[in-house]
Amino acid sequence: MEREGIEKNKIKAVHFLNQFFGGLGGEERADAEVVTKEGPVGPGMVLENALADQGQVVATVICGDNYFNENVEKATDEIIKTVSSYQPDLFFAGPAFGAGRYGVACGHLCRAVQADLGIPAVTGMYHENPGVDLYSSATIIVPTGERVSNLEVSFQAMVRLALKIRAGQALGPASQEGYLPQGIRKNSFDEKTAAERALAMLLAKVRGESFETEIPLPAFESVSPAEPLSDLSSATIALVTTGGIVPKGNPARLAVGRSTTWAKYEIDQLSDLTGESHESIHAGYDASFANVDPDRVVPLDVLRELEKNSIIGRVYPFYYVTSGQGTYVANAKMIGAGIADDLLASSVQGVILTAT
Amino acid sequence: MRLELKTFPVKRAEWAAKTELVKDTLCLNRRELTDLVMSDNRLKSVQLDLALPGENIRIIHVLDVLEPRYKKDGEGCVFPGFMGPPTTVGRGCTHRIEGLAVVETAEFASQGRGLLMPWEHIIDMSGPGARYSPFSTKVNLVLGFQPADRVSLEEYDAAIRLAAMKVSTRLAELTRDLTPARTDIFELAQPDVSLPRFGYIHQCASEGTLHNTFLYGEAIPWLTPTLIHPNELIDGALVSGKYGINNPTYVYLNDLVVRELYRLHGREVNFVGVILTTGGGTNKSDFAKSRDAQYAAKLLKLLDVQGAVLAQEGGGNSIMDQMLICQSCERFDIKTTLISYEMGGKEGTDVPLIFTVPEADAIVSTGNREEMIHLPAVDRVLGGDRIWRFDVDPKGEIDVYADYIMSSIDQAGTYNLRAWQY
Numbered sequence: 001m002e003r004e005g006i007e008k009n010k011i012k013a014v015h016f017l018n019q020f021f022g023g024l025g026g027e028e029r030a031d032a033e034v035v036t037k038e039g040p041v042g043p044g045m046v047l048e049n050a051l052a053d054q055g056q057v058v059a060t061v062i063c064g065d066n067y068f069n070e071n072v073e074k075a076t077d078e079i080i081k082t083v084s085s086y087q088p089d090l091f092f093a094g095p096a097f098g099a100g101r102y103g104v105a106c107g108h109l110c111r112a113v114q115a116d117l118g119i120p121a122v123t124g125m126y127h128e129n130p131g132v133d134l135y136s137s138a139t140i141i142v143p144t145g146e147r148v149s150n151l152e153v154s155f156q157a158m159v160r161l162a163l164k165i166r167a168g169q170a171l172g173p174a175s176q177e178g179y180l181p182q183g184i185r186k187n188s189f190d191e192k193t194a195a196e197r198a199l200a201m202l203l204a205k206v207r208g209e210s211f212e213t214e215i216p217l218p219a220f221e222s223v224s225p226a227e228p229l230s231d232l233s234s235a236t237i238a239l240v241t242t243g244g245i246v247p248k249g250n251p252a253r254l255a256v257g258r259s260t261t262w263a264k265y266e267i268d269q270l271s272d273l274t275g276e277s278h279e280s281i282h283a284g285y286d287a288s289f290a291n292v293d294p295d296r297v298v299p300l301d302v303l304r305e306l307e308k309n310s311i312i313g314r315v316y317p318f319y320y321v322t323s324g325q326g327t328y329v330a331n332a333k334m335i336g337a338g339i340a341d342d343l344l345a346s347s348v349q350g351v352i353l354t355a356t
Numbered sequence: 357m358r359l360e361l362k363t364f365p366v367k368r369a370e371w372a373a374k375t376e377l378v379k380d381t382l383c384l385n386r387r388e389l390t391d392l393v394m395s396d397n398r399l400k401s402v403q404l405d406l407a408l409p410g411e412n413i414r415i416i417h418v419l420d421v422l423e424p425r426y427k428k429d430g431e432g433c434v435f436p437g438f439m440g441p442p443t444t445v446g447r448g449c450t451h452r453i454e455g456l457a458v459v460e461t462a463e464f465a466s467q468g469r470g471l472l473m474p475w476e477h478i479i480d481m482s483g484p485g486a487r488y489s490p491f492s493t494k495v496n497l498v499l500g501f502q503p504a505d506r507v508s509l510e511e512y513d514a515a516i517r518l519a520a521m522k523v524s525t526r527l528a529e530l531t532r533d534l535t536p537a538r539t540d541i542f543e544l545a546q547p548d549v550s551l552p553r554f555g556y557i558h559q560c561a562s563e564g565t566l567h568n569t570f571l572y573g574e575a576i577p578w579l580t581p582t583l584i585h586p587n588e589l590i591d592g593a594l595v596s597g598k599y600g601i602n603n604p605t606y607v608y609l610n611d612l613v614v615r616e617l618y619r620l621h622g623r624e625v626n627f628v629g630v631i632l633t634t635g636g637g638t639n640k641s642d643f644a645k646s647r648d649a650q651y652a653a654k655l656l657k658l659l660d661v662q663g664a665v666l667a668q669e670g671g672g673n674s675i676m677d678q679m680l681i682c683q684s685c686e687r688f689d690i691k692t693t694l695i696s697y698e699m700g701g702k703e704g705t706d707v708p709l710i711f712t713v714p715e716a717d718a719i720v721s722t723g724n725r726e727e728m729i730h731l732p733a734v735d736r737v738l739g740g741d742r743i744w745r746f747d748v749d750p751k752g753e754i755d756v757y758a759d760y761i762m763s764s765i766d767q768a769g770t771y772n773l774r775a776w777q778y
Contacts, residue, residue: 199613203625
């Protein structure tokens with residue numbers, strides 16, 4: 001059937017599909033290079049129905065799952081150029097359902113289209129698709145089932161969100177608007193107080209009815225400890241603290257909490273830390289004891305004794321400090337990595353890390 | 357334990373020749389109230405100001421906030437242990453003025469270091485910041501204090517507390533012969549044995565001067581979890597002297613979990629009682645936290661409780677305590693719901709809870725305390741000259757953490773700020 005052509009005043013959308021949905025073939029065509037077709041292809045018709053009178057799919061870009069994942073930069077560049085040539089208002093990819101390589105391609109392309117072309121881009125996939133972990137914070141992903149089904153529902157959701165983004169309207173919370181969480185939590189006001197909601201939730205829980213927690217539990221990384229030192233008596237041990245003990249006057253102006261930086265200070269000439277030489281800047285504990293004797297938080301005195309008695313080989317001539325109070329996990333990781341890098345470049349074998 | 361609580365609403369206040377309550381207008385004689393406060397020679401001066409809803413006023417250095425209440429009939433007094441002997445309260449008849457808050461503000465010259473520094477707390481009476489504090493809709497009688505010379509930090513703090521209580525009591529007593537707008541009866545009689553038995557575990561931190569909670573007049577740093585009747589909270593047996601991340605006395609008096617449990621009592625639940633535990637950083641070791649968590653859960657178990665709401669008070673430590681209490685309860689077969697704020701960082705992308713237990717599957721959010729709020733410039737500031745920690749001019753535009761706004765993230769669940777997943 002001959003296509004009528006691109007109508008004026010209608011929103012133009014470009015749609016990305018993999019080789020299977022694009023009608024090129026199955027797994028055997030996963031290496032298909034980029035192909036562009038005019039108008040909608042396959043499920044793209046359902047997308048166009050979802051756009052209804054408002055818009056049309058002017059072109060469909062198709063690419064094999066393997067070709068994309070093995071030539072990410074090249075394929076993305078090519079697809080961006082093609083998309084750009086149509087000057088569309090919106091970009092849609094997938095939905096990819098449970099297909100991992102496809103999901104990754106969809107996410108990657110949506111992010112690129114938004115970043116390079118400034119065009120609102122939406123995709124859809126199953127919440128366990130690897131594309132979600134990689135791209136959910138970069139682009140809006142509508143949740144779908146694992147298997148191919150409910151295309152109409154998925155496209156309706158994708159179109160609704162894309163139009164909202166295009167209109168510059170702020171999206172509401174993920175569960176209300178129907179997209180996968182992007183890892184951001186924002187404050188606003190509920191109709192009911194926390195106390196009322198807590199009792200309602202407790203009643204449901206006690207009665208065995210369904211309820212939804214408002215703060216899903218974060219999963220903490222499990223870190224494997226390093227191997228124990230084989231010979232302590234020859235080891236160089238460094239002192240690291242999140243207890244905020246700094247030379248008096250806080251020369252590096254370290255923050256009292258919510259830290260993003262750390263500092264390193266010489267202790268080569270010192271046998272201990274005193275209330276005259278050092279102080280605590282940490283905002284999360286009663287610092288009066290630490291200010292009388294900072295060894296209580298950074299035990300240089302004891303370490304020197306162990307050094308003198310050859311229990312340890314040597315005290316590293318520097319100690320490292322930050323304030324851990326209220327410090328964001330992400331920043332703590334960054335600070336830890338920074339200190340670790342510095343320690344690795346030296347001859348340190350072991351660390352005494354004190355926290356408060 | 358049967359308590360009648362009579363409510364007298366106030367919608368406005370003004371300075372007048374005579375201190376009296378006329379319908380819903382509170383008339384205040386400045387001289388009289390000043391003299392009442394200044395009878396305490398630990399104070400050099402007090403400044404009294406009114407801040408009404410909608411006014412272009414920012415109140416800073418907010419310490420504790422009280423609601424005027426006094427005991428009209430029955431044993432004891434409101435704020436037992438302070439305004440009178442530590443007589444058991446929660447019975448008889450208590451009058452309260454609704455819609456008015458007595459707000460303490462002060463600076464402390466030797467503000468302690470680290471943990472014992474008071475935190476900045478702000479109330480904006482209008483503008484975008486007003487919404488964040490439940491006190492922006494109240495008529496606020498703001499007391500600004502100056503200490504007498506050579507008064508210790510502890511004495512100054514105690515003097516401020518007593519002054520605010522004296523003023524609160526005096527105002528509440530104006531209702532003595534008036535007709536209340538509303539009477540509520542608080543009584544946990546006739547339990548229906550078929551209904552699930554519910555309890556409430558309420559944390560109160562007590563870590564030292566400027567960070568203390570008081571129970572019948574005494575600070576409670578070594579509190580082993582204990583049982584109280586909810587009416588004791590309504591009569592002010594629990595008083596806040598904590599100026600950090602905490603619940604002010606106003607919240608203890610008006611505890612909403614208690615209200616909700618009373619509302620549901622006899623119909624859907626059997627409200628059994630309240631357990632007080634320590635919070636914040638009061639318990640500083642694994643050992644102490646674990647000991648108290650299990651102890652609190654055990655008390656509920658002895659009361660045959662099946663469901664418990666867990667509130668918090670304090671910083672990150674209080675989240676740990678709450679999680680351990682949750683775990684202990686669930687292991688005793690007591691189902692729990694937690695009320696907790698979040699620490700998601702400025703962008704809301706960081707981990708919201710610093711410590712969790714797998715049993716904590718029912719949590720209600722009171723918002724990300726670290727989200728930044730932009731406050732516009734204001735015409736008038738009460739309470740001080742510089743915002744603490746940020747050290748900026750409070751009259752100008754400022755960006756503050758959500759938790760700087762008084763009771764925005766209230767950990768006892770009295771407010772409705774919440775974080776949502778985007």
